Amino acid sequence: MGLRVPGAHPRVEIKPPVPTIPAPIWRNIKDLQEWEQLHQKRPEGDKHSAAFESLTDGIHSFPGGFVVTTVADAFLNWARKSSVWPVTFGLACCAIEMMATFASRFDVERLGMVPWASPRHSDLMVVSGTVTIKMAPMLERIYDQMPDPKWAVSMGSCANSGGPFRHGYHVVKGVDRVIPVDVYVPGCPPPPESLLNGLLLLQDQIAHFRRTGRRAAPNPKVD
């Protein structure tokens, strides 16, 4: 669309910048050890902000203050785990089983999980399928776009460790080389019952989520 203003240029061309994908940051990284150290640090958003910290300090200064924050934590965690929205991130065969889990027979909406296409509005990324070297930066970008707190479930043996394609030249040997993972669901593909089991385990983890800067350890009851 050009605005034609008499007397001025006959057409004002507005050229949008051609989007260029920045080079992946691993080009600046010397070797894998540095890359893994980069990924072992938890995202900063897990920690609560300074304002919230001063508020909880204030509450704790009153007698019985700890009870208030614990009950609040439990309430917030209940709300958080009952409404986990996964981003629709199906890559390969596991995506079909993930779709079956979200569909009629194994409905996850009764657990409060509404599959949502936009990563900016979701809490959970279920990496279902093989992660290839070409796809890994896209996966990382989608994960970065998700707001904290966020969780990731690695579904299927390809996402756990590269799966049957582990020895391929174009396959990332497990999505935990790209993003931090909370629950690993084995199978090729895992039937919907297994994925539901994994999602319920994740809900248990979320119930123990504390805004103290550290992710909860896996559910100690499961051994």
Add this chain to the structure above:
Amino acid sequence: MTHEQAKTLIGERFGSAEVAPVSAEATGKGLVVTVPAADWQSFARFAKDTLGCRFFSFSTAVDWKEQGLEVVAKVDNLDSGLALMMKTKLGPGVSECPSLVPVYRGADWMERECYDMFGIRFDGHPDLRRILLADDWVGHPLLKSYAVDTPHPPYR
């Protein structure tokens, strides 16, 4: 257009082509024709216009190590059931081949994949760039000299 008719026509036009009939059950009745690389495009045009093979099935390559690369393409005549497999041997060390895109539009992506996987440059291809691997990938994976688990930093 039966196989015998096709064989006769090919023998008339392309004397230097070797034609072998195939009658294994899985492949159906078909012909395997080996032509020199210089005749690749003209034979494809002959197959499309004269033999009526308008359906382009696939095109790929094989790495025969010391003997060099071989480019294979399959075209079909859907009305008469003639299945024609065309082959051409590029010599050892050669990785150029005429392109079939001027004849069949389906060769576009197939030849890009051959370039991606084998490094074969097709003369006459409008847009030869990598299709399955990233544009800055180094190496051509399906060559026998490339190991299947070649590491790619940092996803070693």
Add this chain to the structure above:
Amino acid sequence: MTLDAGHTTRVEFDYSGGERLTMNMGPQHPSAHGVFRAILTLEGETVVGVDAVIGYLHRCHEKLSETLTYAQYPSIASKTDYVAAMTSEFAYVMAAEAIGKIEVPKRAQYLRVIAAELQRIASHLLWLGTWCMDMGGALGGGATIFLYAIRERETILDLFESLVGARLLYGFYQVGGTRYDIPAGWADACRKTIDVIDQRIGEYEGLLEDNPFFQARAKDVGVITRELAEDVGIAGPLLRGSGVNFDLRRSAPYSSYEDFSFTVPVETGGDCFARYRVRMVEFRESIKIIRQGLDKLPDGPISSRPGLKSVAQIRIPKGEAYARVEGPRGEVGCYLIADGSAKPYRMKWRGASFSNLAVLPHIIPGHKVADVVAIMGSVDPVFGEVDR
């Protein structure tokens, strides 16, 4: 462009297309077809160019097959077209049998046909569900057909689970025959299931066929001419929807398909609606084939080779073959070169969706962005086959 105060300027808007927008329909998008990136060049809402970027699921099938034996690879082969895993394994196993001149017993051939046709119904159900969901919106009316179709598909997957043990990816086909035989009671359960599906397909047609919204989104959208279809090499319902009467099960019958009587649907429209009609008729024809197969199932062994004791047991002599199968998406082919050992020398997958997808840059320009989604759904790509 400056506007001076006190000086009125008349501004005319001009949509002569001087401005093009490049929009990325990235590898993650809710159309639920897998990892596909389309870089669309838009003028307003109309697409003028498509650059299809694939390869986000390139899992090195062809290179890996050179390291896996003939006994190990069929279950990996099912991961190419993972929505129709039975037909994916079929091509590889047939190619190995053609080179090695291995006979397949009649019962195994009939079992293969029954499995392949059940898989075709399951795959088309998924196609119908996801295509209607794409066009209708996941939270809107589109989820209706999706949830109904998945309900039907789950009953077929139950049959597969009792036959093979797995729901989605099987290792049912083996060089020489099939790996499992049908358990007791399976034939009756199968008949009941397909009776129910037969009736429910009629309900879906009733919901969709005369629906003006569906017709507006599917009629005259994505027209593929017959000449383009043959030139690019697309196959399956896309080819038959463009007027070419070609079905491998009829033209080059394999695995006893000549014993079954069924019709091949052909439509001349070339648009999404024609492809939809072709697939809906294919449902009914597959049901017919399964019924005939179950009625006429012969007795006998299910494999001409003894049970596997080691992975390197099957050796195929030197030779090459190209075996092709009519999958739900088209011609799935396996070009296999064997060199006498237990592993192939070279294996090439002719993926149906790879060739089908190559037609997109030719037919999408000229349509609106919303039609891109409808066309992609009716082309029905599965990216395991595209990227292998």
